[in-house]
Amino acid sequence: NINKDIKIVELNQSDGYYKYFYKTDQHWNGYGALKGYQDIMHMMDIEPNNYEVKKLDDIKIRGSIAKSAGDLSTTEDFYYIDSKLDCNVDIKDRFKPMEVTKNKDPFYDYYVAFYYSMYGNVSYDCNNPSKDNVLIIGDSYAWSIDYLIAKHFNKTYLVSLRFLDKFNYNEFIIKNKISKVIVINETQTTLFDAYNYNST
Numbered sequence: 001n002i003n004k005d006i007k008i009v010e011l012n013q014s015d016g017y018y019k020y021f022y023k024t025d026q027h028w029n030g031y032g033a034l035k036g037y038q039d040i041m042h043m044m045d046i047e048p049n050n051y052e053v054k055k056l057d058d059i060k061i062r063g064s065i066a067k068s069a070g071d072l073s074t075t076e077d078f079y080y081i082d083s084k085l086d087c088n089v090d091i092k093d094r095f096k097p098m099e100v101t102k103n104k105d106p107f108y109d110y111y112v113a114f115y116y117s118m119y120g121n122v123s124y125d126c127n128n129p130s131k132d133n134v135l136i137i138g139d140s141y142a143w144s145i146d147y148l149i150a151k152h153f154n155k156t157y158l159v160s161l162r163f164l165d166k167f168n169y170n171e172f173i174i175k176n177k178i179s180k181v182i183v184i185n186e187t188q189t190t191l192f193d194a195y196n197y198n199s200t
Helices: 030-043 064-069 110-115 146-150 169-175 187-191
Strands: 052-061 076-082 121-125 133-138 155-159 178-184
Touching (some): 030 076, 076 110, 121 146, 133 146, 146 155
Parallel strands (some): 133 178
Antiparallel strands (some): 052 076
């Protein structure tokens, strides 16, 4: 009985699904981030921009899964989408540097360091007044593509519920004239109200 306006797409795991994720971390790698961005744009009937996926030179990572297991035996390359953050952002200090240097900690979190976005609310202003304002409700999966999505809209707001004490969806949508909402979260956060806001 799901609402007919909600689009459902079956995940085809035989279609290169596993190449889109790090083996030592739960996040998308650069190829997965690009596929996620493209799929979201197509879902919204917007033509995605063309981007190249690149590898960080001389950086080998062990992600959070390797850290949890204490596994020093596996490393992998770090891939990212080659695109600059070229919209105005309301947070300047340390936000999304998209560059890293080698760290001696064998389990240093290069993903967090590269995309650092640990803020409850971030706004992008891409100065496209004829286009929509969009709200992205996202966790760390959104960090690798939120700025790419923002380029297609006027103002884009990334809300990370994990870093907020409270959040009122209705108030936010009305106040910021939001016309589209994109959810990029792990399932339990989205479906089971993991942060207990009980908002309507």
